[in-house]
Amino acid sequence: MSRHNYAGDALIEVLHTAQELYGFLSPDLLKTIARKLRLPPSRVLGVVTFYHFFSLAPKGEHSFSVCMGTACYVAGAHELLETLEHRCGCKAGETSADGKVSVSGVRCIGSCGLAPAVIRDGKIMAHVTRDQLNAELDQIGVA
Amino acid sequence: MTQEELFEAQEREQQRQAGLENRIYCCTAAGCVSCGSETLRQAIADQIKAQGKEGKVEVCGTGCMGLCSRAPLVRTSSNGMIYGGVTPEDAESLVAAGGPADKRIDPQMPFFVRQHKVVLANSGYVDPERLLDYIACDGYQALAKALSDMTPQEVIAEVKASGLRGRGGAGYPTGLKWELVAKQPAPVRYVVCNGDEGDPGAFMDRSMLEGDPHRVLEGMAIAGYAVGAQQGYIYVRGEYGLAIRRLQAAVKQAERERLLGSHIFENSFGFRIDLRIGAGAFVCGEETALVASIEGRRGNPRQRPPYPPESGLWGKPTLINNVETFANIPDIIRRGSAWFAGIGTAESKGTKVFALAGKIANTGLIEVPMGTSLRSILFEIGGGVPGGAAFKAAQTGGPSGGCIPAEHLDTPVDYESLAAIGSIMGSGGLIVMDESSCMVDVARFFMDFCVDESCGKCVPCRAGTVEMHDVLLRITRGEATEADVAMLEELAVLLREASLCGLGQTAPNPVVSTLRYFRREYEEHMRERRCAAGRCRFESAAQVQGGAQ
Numbered sequence A: 001m002s003r004h005n006y007a008g009d010a011l012i013e014v015l016h017t018a019q020e021l022y023g024f025l026s027p028d029l030l031k032t033i034a035r036k037l038r039l040p041p042s043r044v045l046g047v048v049t050f051y052h053f054f055s056l057a058p059k060g061e062h063s064f065s066v067c068m069g070t071a072c073y074v075a076g077a078h079e080l081l082e083t084l085e086h087r088c089g090c091k092a093g094e095t096s097a098d099g100k101v102s103v104s105g106v107r108c109i110g111s112c113g114l115a116p117a118v119i120r121d122g123k124i125m126a127h128v129t130r131d132q133l134n135a136e137l138d139q140i141g142v143a
Numbered sequence B: 001m002t003q004e005e006l007f008e009a010q011e012r013e014q015q016r017q018a019g020l021e022n023r024i025y026c027c028t029a030a031g032c033v034s035c036g037s038e039t040l041r042q043a044i045a046d047q048i049k050a051q052g053k054e055g056k057v058e059v060c061g062t063g064c065m066g067l068c069s070r071a072p073l074v075r076t077s078s079n080g081m082i083y084g085g086v087t088p089e090d091a092e093s094l095v096a097a098g099g100p101a102d103k104r105i106d107p108q109m110p111f112f113v114r115q116h117k118v119v120l121a122n123s124g125y126v127d128p129e130r131l132l133d134y135i136a137c138d139g140y141q142a143l144a145k146a147l148s149d150m151t152p153q154e155v156i157a158e159v160k161a162s163g164l165r166g167r168g169g170a171g172y173p174t175g176l177k178w179e180l181v182a183k184q185p186a187p188v189r190y191v192v193c194n195g196d197e198g199d200p201g202a203f204m205d206r207s208m209l210e211g212d213p214h215r216v217l218e219g220m221a222i223a224g225y226a227v228g229a230q231q232g233y234i235y236v237r238g239e240y241g242l243a244i245r246r247l248q249a250a251v252k253q254a255e256r257e258r259l260l261g262s263h264i265f266e267n268s269f270g271f272r273i274d275l276r277i278g279a280g281a282f283v284c285g286e287e288t289a290l291v292a293s294i295e296g297r298r299g300n301p302r303q304r305p306p307y308p309p310e311s312g313l314w315g316k317p318t319l320i321n322n323v324e325t326f327a328n329i330p331d332i333i334r335r336g337s338a339w340f341a342g343i344g345t346a347e348s349k350g351t352k353v354f355a356l357a358g359k360i361a362n363t364g365l366i367e368v369p370m371g372t373s374l375r376s377i378l379f380e381i382g383g384g385v386p387g388g389a390a391f392k393a394a395q396t397g398g399p400s401g402g403c404i405p406a407e408h409l410d411t412p413v414d415y416e417s418l419a420a421i422g423s424i425m426g427s428g429g430l431i432v433m434d435e436s437s438c439m440v441d442v443a444r445f446f447m448d449f450c451v452d453e454s455c456g457k458c459v460p461c462r463a464g465t466v467e468m469h470d471v472l473l474r475i476t477r478g479e480a481t482e483a484d485v486a487m488l489e490e491l492a493v494l495l496r497e498a499s500l501c502g503l504g505q506t507a508p509n510p511v512v513s514t515l516r517y518f519r520r521e522y523e524e525h526m527r528e529r530r531c532a533a534g535r536c537r538f539e540s541a542a543q544v545q546g547g548a549q
Helices: A008-022 A027-036 A041-050 A070-074 A077-088 A130-139 B003-019 B037-050 B088-096 B131-136 B141-149 B152-162 B174-182 B204-211 B213-227 B241-256 B287-294 B323-335 B337-341 B374-381 B415-420 B439-453 B459-476 B482-498 B502-506 B509-517 B519-528 B541-548
Strands: A062-067 A101-106 A118-120 A123-125 B022-027 B057-062 B074-076 B081-083 B190-195 B231-236 B272-277 B318-322 B351-358 B364-369 B391-396 B402-405 B429-434
Touching: A008 A027, A008 A041, A008 B272, A027 A041, A062 A077, A070 A077, A070 B351, A070 B429, A070 B439, A077 A101, A077 A130, B003 B131, B003 B141, B022 B037, B022 B088, B037 B057, B037 B088, B074 B088, B131 B213, B131 B241, B141 B213, B141 B323, B152 B174, B152 B213, B152 B323, B152 B337, B174 B213, B174 B318, B190 B213, B190 B287, B190 B323, B204 B213, B204 B241, B204 B323, B204 B351, B213 B231, B213 B241, B213 B272, B213 B318, B213 B323, B231 B241, B231 B287, B241 B272, B287 B318, B318 B323, B323 B337, B351 B374, B364 B374, B374 B391, B374 B429, B391 B439, B402 B509, B439 B459, B439 B502, B439 B509, B439 B519, B459 B482, B459 B502, B459 B519, B482 B502, B482 B509, B482 B519, B509 B519
Parallel strands: A062 A101, B022 B057, B190 B231, B190 B318, B231 B272, B351 B429
Antiparallel strands: A062 A118, A118 A123, B022 B074, B074 B081, B351 B364, B391 B402, B391 B429
8 A cells, every 4th residue: 555655546456456465355454445545434345346356255265257258158158157056056256155166257358269268266268168167176076 | 778779779689589590489378378378388498408409499478379269379480380289299399390290370371361460560479578579570669759750749640640540449530539638738648548348259458468568558658748648557457467467567678778757768758657457347448437447436437528638537638548549559650641541441541450259260369451341351361150050140349339140241341331230340359150149149148248337327227228138038038029129129229318328328239230130030039939049948838827926
């Protein structure tokens, strides 16, 4: 925050850094940020909830994000997402009950040549099939 | 760095590269990286050491070479060949001899020879993480020329004469916009590069920023000089991690060499560029929402006028251009407006970058002169629909655009022609669909996107997109009637007329264009409860009744 001179304009940069450091944005963290940047807490929460990138809940041990861009959609991304939801027992945007896997659909990641693409723990998997996903889930021990 | 030093550096680097026996370019754009190009690059570097060829053979990472469907790609300078689907096992032969002959890609294939590269000229030829590579390809010479030989007015006149139009999709003349900002009385002005590439299926900006970041920085600095701004911002999507890292590195390198910062080329002109990382909101591609987001607020658009050239960032005059627009600037200044105006059509000058995706043989990144026909782009360069399936439609402009059916394939690609057939140029995403895509479902997909991305500020968009999505959903389930389609058309007009910003105004476009060209599919869904593409699942009539009770 000192790098940005504690300027309120830098709120989004600060939130990016905070989420990188802590994994998610806890209420206490948001209060601290609001105080340090001299912004009303409502403004901070307003910004956090506006943007898809920020997460208010802790993430699972592993994450699977299915690209929901047009090219991936045409290539059957929704079936991949269904598979993940079914296997992990949670909806897109949620984390499985045992905290093991976070499942989400993300906006086009601009790797349309690889459709359908899934981001597994930050790494892009190309031309993903359902069998491949099932194998990955088996590997990390999802029931 | 002075102008003389720039030329000296260019000459030295060109000589150094010419002295190499072989320079191996390994594509390290996001697509190839996820197919293992970093491991490949390491394997080549290891082989150079193992074969004792340090100093004679060199490996470097480079931007997108275009043919993403054959990733990972490698190009060797010794024979000018491109190899596709390269594995680390091929490293030995790449370093020792020409490379694996069976993985060569024919350089005469239409994919390569039918393109005309201006903004992508360096992509695949320079190492984006190395400033000298860009300098060797005439980098920063346009900035030097503008600062030493031209007044800001002359720069603007040159851009106006070139006929360059905004590449973000709307096609506003770039020179006019620059002039508008330059005319403002306020002394503090800003230049903003819009790299919030939100359209699903578009990856031109990502590839340009990853492959040749200095070109965009140079274009922005020239714009800063022309409109009298000293501060620039690049707004990049948070999803584009690699592009962000490369841009950050590029800004640092340029500042170290005094190509950005204060006293550029020992001139009194100074220009700084800062990065702003988006946080995942499609609406931030709209310029007033973009401004709000850079200021650290919720990305809500506001009423225009005043337009950002009058009142943008912190109420100051602000020039906002797209990545590709800025990337065109260095060449226009260096080679002159007449050269640029010689490419393209009467109304649309220059080239356009397209991202080919979907059901097409050669997915990837291409650049063609304006006015090239869609048929030539999709079937000659793109190689047509793979697997013998029939072409159904091409989608341009993402959720703001439309679907173009086969009968309009001969339409030349320029702003006016595409608008005339109910689509838009858009930023350049081009997605091909074959018979396995249901057009009603595609329209529903885009409407779902808009429901999610509507910022909620104005009612027509917030409620209208939900209503339209609801109707489309019912059609795909076979529960809709003719009256529903009439309502869909009525809502489309309402959204277009009454929404506050571009998102809501253009949200009905995919629906309107699919209704225009594929009405039969809508009718099949409603009357016969049949989806020719087999995409939509209809519950049996009994189940529907059961559900209603």
